[in-house]
Amino acid sequence: MLMTIGRVLFALLFIFSGASKFFDIGSTAQIIEAKVGIPEFAAAYASQVEAAVGMTPFRLLAFIAAGVELICGLMIAFNFGARFFAFMLVLFVVVTTVYVHDFWNQIGGSERLENIVHVMKNISIIGALLMIIGYRPVPVPTPEPIYHDRVAL
Numbered sequence: 001m002l003m004t005i006g007r008v009l010f011a012l013l014f015i016f017s018g019a020s021k022f023f024d025i026g027s028t029a030q031i032i033e034a035k036v037g038i039p040e041f042a043a044a045y046a047s048q049v050e051a052a053v054g055m056t057p058f059r060l061l062a063f064i065a066a067g068v069e070l071i072c073g074l075m076i077a078f079n080f081g082a083r084f085f086a087f088m089l090v091l092f093v094v095v096t097t098v099y100v101h102d103f104w105n106q107i108g109g110s111e112r113l114e115n116i117v118h119v120m121k122n123i124s125i126i127g128a129l130l131m132i133i134g135y136r137p138v139p140v141p142t143p144e145p146i147y148h149d150r151v152a153l
Contacts, residue, residue, distance in 0.1 A: 003135065004079070010128055011077035014089065018070030021062065028062035035100050036061070068092050076132065086132040093129070097122045 021028045038046045038057060046057045053060055068088065075085040101122065103115035 007079065007082065007132065008077045010132075011073045013125070014069045014073030015077065018066045018068070018073060021066035021069065025059065025062050025066065028065065029056065029059040031100065032061050032065070033058040035102070065092070065096075083133045083135075086129040090126055090129045090133075093122050093126055 033056075036058070049057050049060065069092070072085040072089045072092070076082045076089075097119055101115040101118040103112050103119060106112040106115065
């Protein structure tokens with residue numbers, strides 16, 4: 001019971017975050033554009049993707065990020081493939097941490113300190129996701145039936 005409540009409460013973090021990204025997809029795309037960028041070798045592919053889907057690659061990545069958070073959060077909350085979706089979120093959180101909260105590239109000040117806090121928070125989230133991945137319910141032993149020898153009279 002406590003595991004279920006804890007899993008649902010934990011999943012709310014991703015459900016809320018994914019839903020809020022969907023409601024403000026523009027600013028999510030701006031953050032991705034500012035932090036990620038497009039490498040030179042991928043520029044031609046990015047223009048092909050933009051022509052195919054009718055939106056910038058950063059806006060597409062914002063939709064993907066929102067969808068990953070929302071879907072994985074819901075699946076963990078409902079315990080439907082929770083281990084798989086927790087693993088997907090581990091990958092997502094690692095990538096997000098490396099690209100968005102790159103405090104090691106910042107000189108100093110409050111923004112650097114804030115990103116250090118975000119990295120520590122994300123490490124804790126990864127730890128919780130690993131607990132979901134590694135959780136195995138303890139089997140409840142079933143008593144063996146007791147048979148009595150009955151002698152027919």
